[in-house]
Amino acid sequence: MAKLSPQRRLLKIFHPEGIPWLGTVVYNLVSGASIFQQSYEVIARDILSYCAQGSLLDIGTGPGWLLLKLHQQAPQMRLVGMDVSSAMVAQAQENILAAGLSDVIAVREGNASRIPFADGSFDIVVSTGSIHHWKDPITALNEIHRVLKPDSYALLYDVVSDIPAPILNEMAREFGKLKTVLFWLHGFEEPFYSRQNFERLADSTLFKVGQTKFVSVLCCLILKKPNSLSL
Numbered sequence: 001m002a003k004l005s006p007q008r009r010l011l012k013i014f015h016p017e018g019i020p021w022l023g024t025v026v027y028n029l030v031s032g033a034s035i036f037q038q039s040y041e042v043i044a045r046d047i048l049s050y051c052a053q054g055s056l057l058d059i060g061t062g063p064g065w066l067l068l069k070l071h072q073q074a075p076q077m078r079l080v081g082m083d084v085s086s087a088m089v090a091q092a093q094e095n096i097l098a099a100g101l102s103d104v105i106a107v108r109e110g111n112a113s114r115i116p117f118a119d120g121s122f123d124i125v126v127s128t129g130s131i132h133h134w135k136d137p138i139t140a141l142n143e144i145h146r147v148l149k150p151d152s153y154a155l156l157y158d159v160v161s162d163i164p165a166p167i168l169n170e171m172a173r174e175f176g177k178l179k180t181v182l183f184w185l186h187g188f189e190e191p192f193y194s195r196q197n198f199e200r201l202a203d204s205t206l207f208k209v210g211q212t213k214f215v216s217v218l219c220c221l222i223l224k225k226p227n228s229l230s231l
């Protein structure tokens with residue numbers, strides 16, 4: 001298991017990869033709250049600053065909220081969601097149907113370690129709050145590299161275990177101290193990476209190198225598949 005502290009390595013062993021049915025119901029409700037919805041909007045804007053045309057794959061899409069925000073901001077894009085949990089896929093499909101977008105946004109079951117799409121299928125691959133669940137992140141990152149077109153980005157957003165104090169302070173100003181403390185406490189029961197280990201995940205993959213930045217309270221691992229001509 002790559003680059004986790006011993007305590008978080010232990011957490012990862014017991015932590016389920018796909019979110020089961022009851023967790024899906026709870027997560028769907030919780031992530032409908034304004035603090036999550038605002039964050040999806042900010043992340044969608046960040047994603048579209050890298051690529052706003054063509055096709056996008058969202059891995060571990062959960063209830064599919066990010067796909068809905070992306071469609072609002074870039075209706076021209078072909079959006080596909082994927083999740084290892086069949087309960088989450090059904091939930092995302094229900095949310096997308098309720099938004100009247102089931103002809104436009106597709107969601108299917110699949111594991112990041114065996115992405116059910118052909119080589120070079122996507123102009124961008126994204127993921128939010130999911131990579132810390134993945135049992136084999138190195139294989140998954142190589143799979144992402146395979147399904148990306150050359151000269152394209154993967155953007156993987158997640159909570160890290162060492163969020164800098166100024167970012168937490170900013171969150172407290174925006175959403176209040178209670179939500180910030182609960183969020184911070186949540187970091188002790190999930191196998192989150194530290195920022196450095198998150199960035200270093202890329203070292204042993206086909207991407208070879210990754211960079212991180214913070215987008216609001218989430219850390220984003222930026223990976224680029226080079227154009228084969230520039231290799």
Ligand SMILES: C[S@@+](CC[C@H](N)C(=O)[O-])C[C@H]1O[C@@H](n2cnc3c(N)ncnc32)[C@H](O)[C@@H]1O
Pocket residue numbers: 017018019031059060061062063064065066082083084085088110111112113127128129130133134135
């Ligand atoms: C915390 S939820 C985040 C959902 C959504 N991306 C969001 O930001 O609200 C993590 C999601 O990743 C999914 N997941 C976990 N491991 C996965 C894997 N190996 N491949 C695909 N999806 C995975 C889970 O089933 C769950 O729906």
